[in-house]
Amino acid sequence: MSVVVCEEVVRRFGAVTAVDGVSFQVEQGEIFGLIGPNGAGKTTLLNCVEGLDRPTSGSISVLGRHPVTDRHELTLRTGVQLQTAALPPRITVAEAMRLYSSLYKAPVPWKELLATLGIAGKQKTTVERLSGGERQRVFIALALLHKPEVVFLDELTTALDPQARLAMWEVVKEIRDRGTTVVLTTHYMEEAEHLCDRVGIIDHGSIIALDIVPALIRDHAGDATARLTLTQPAPVNLDRGLDLELELESIDTVTKVQPDGKYLTVQGTGGFLQDVLAELTARDVRIVDLRTTSPGLEDVFLNLTGRAMRTEEQS
Numbered sequence: 665m666s667v668v669v670c671e672e673v674v675r676r677f678g679a680v681t682a683v684d685g686v687s688f689q690v691e692q693g694e695i696f697g698l699i700g701p702n703g704a705g706k707t708t709l710l711n712c713v714e715g716l717d718r719p720t721s722g723s724i725s726v727l728g729r730h731p732v733t734d735r736h737e738l739t740l741r742t743g744v745q746l747q748t749a750a751l752p753p754r755i756t757v758a759e760a761m762r763l764y765s766s767l768y769k770a771p772v773p774w775k776e777l778l779a780t781l782g783i784a785g786k787q788k789t790t791v792e793r794l795s796g797g798e799r800q801r802v803f804i805a806l807a808l809l810h811k812p813e814v815v816f817l818d819e820l821t822t823a824l825d826p827q828a829r830l831a832m833w834e835v836v837k838e839i840r841d842r843g844t845t846v847v848l849t850t851h852y853m854e855e856a857e858h859l860c861d862r863v864g865i866i867d868h869g870s871i872i873a874l875d876i877v878p879a880l881i882r883d884h885a886g887d888a889t890a891r892l893t894l895t896q897p898a899p900v901n902l903d904r905g906l907d908l909e910l911e912l913e914s915i916d917t918v919t920k921v922q923p924d925g926k927y928l929t930v931q932g933t934g935g936f937l938q939d940v941l942a943e944l945t946a947r948d949v950r951i952v953d954l955r956t957t958s959p960g961l962e963d964v965f966l967n968l969t970g971r972a973m974r975t976e977e978q979s
Contacts, residue, residue, distance in 0.1 A: 665692040667814050667845050668713060673722035675708050675869075682708040683719065684869035690814075695836065695846040697860035699853065699961065705869040706849040707747055710818050713847070714744050727813060740768070743807035743815035743844075745800075747822070753792035757783065757802055760791070761809070768810040777805050781835055797828030804835065808844070815839060817848040821855060833858055853961035865965060872968050877961065884967050885959030887919050887931040890940065893953035894926045911947070915939045 668690035675683040683705045690696040698706045711717040713724055715731030715738060724731055729738055751760055761774040778784045781801045791799065800820060807815055817836065821829040829852075836859055840846050850856055856863050857877055864874040873880055912921045912928075917936035922929040930940050937956065944951065966972050 666690065667692050667727055668696075668847060669723075669725045670709075670713065671723045673709065673712060673719045673724060675705075675712055675717065676720045682869055683712070685722070686864075686866070686869070686871050687722075688864050688871060688874055690845060690847055691862075692845055693840070693843070694861040695840050695848065695859050697856045697863040698847070698849045698866055699851065699856045699860075699863050700866040700965075701851055704851075704866045706851075706866055707818055708869075709866070710816060710847070710849055714742070714816055740810060741813050743810070743812035745803050745807045745815070745817045745820060747818040747849075749803050751791045751802070754790050756788055756790050757794070758787040760802065761787075761805065764806050764809055771809045772811050774805065774809060777808060780838065781805055782831070795828070797824050797831060800824065800828075800832060801835065804839075808839065812844060814845040814847065817846065819849055819851070821850070821852065829855070853965065857961050863961070865961075865968065867965075867969055873964065880961065880964050881959055885961070885963035886967055887933055888936070888959060889957045890930045890932075890937050891955045891957075892928045892930065892940075892944075892951050894928060895950040895952055897923075897925050912940060912943060915943060 666689040668688075670689075671687050673683055673686045674681065686705075686709060688696075698709065700706055708717070712719045713726060713731060715726075715735045718732055726738055727741055731738060755763075757778070761778070765771040765774055775784065775787070778787065781804060783798055783801045783805075786794065786798055786802075789798075791802070794802065804817075804820075820836070821832050824832060833855065836846060836848070848859070860877060862874070862876050863880065864871045865880070866872070873884060875883070912918055912930060915932075915936065917934050917939050918930060918932040919936075920929075920931040930936070932940070941951075962972070
């Protein structure tokens with residue numbers, strides 16, 4: 665069952681097209697990610713899905729309803745964690761939970777919710793004294809008070825330290841495991857790899873790829889890489905007049921070999937590493953170190969756009 669459906673969504677601001685003909689569906693019970701660099705159009709698109717903005721053209725439905733005209737009903741069925749949100753700095757966590765619980769007919773027990781999110785001990789703490797990760801958990805708790813069917817999380821872990829980011833990933837998985845569909849935006853590719861069942865990569869307002877993470881990596885990320893350190897420079901096969909580089913390139917699963925003295929970099933697909941190690945063993949070539957690098961969504965973005973995501977973030 666599709667809980668979110670976007671068809672040819674366009675959002676223009678004057679001469680600027682922020683979202684350009686985007687179509688996708690989010691299925692019930694999954695974690696769906698919209699990923700891409702800052703300025704790609706993720707938040708603008710999510711604002712349209714949440715009913716906070718109207719698309720210039722195209723159609724959107726959330727739980728079979730229109731995000732704007734059916735906003736009241738969807739407010740009771742969806743949860744939203746905005747990229748930028750604030751509470752009065754001197755309100756305590758407990759006061760905020762009581763206040764927002766009063767807005768719903770049947771809110772979930774908020775003390776249990778805080779315990780699930782790992783901030784049960786912060787009830788008497790004012791918002792201004794919370795860490796960044798703790799504050800984000802409060803906003804998630806507020807978004808989950810009415811047990812929504814789908815929750816939207818916009819750049820949830822931006823500005824969090826690595827430890828807080830990892831903890832937040834576990835929170836997101838717990839939300840999904842409790843039966844809530846999750847739609848999130850992020851520009852952290854490793855976050856999407858870790859969390860998302862499916863992702864749509866958005867760049868310059870358009871979705872350039874959409875699939876489950878393993879399929880995107882398989883189809884667009886390129887080959888895995890192994891860097892081997894040999895006990896001595898790669899040998900030459902005098903009997904056959906072929907050096908080790910050419911011998912390894914004859915293996916079907918190997919796509920590229922780069923020798924550099926005692927170092928050997930090999931790229932390949934499938935079980936290429938086992939094939940390479942078997943050939944080296946047969947040649948009595950000894951290895952003192954082996955490091956492998958698996959392709960990921962960073963490589964997918966690079967191969968699809970010709971630009972590195974991290975370069976985009978620094979610019």
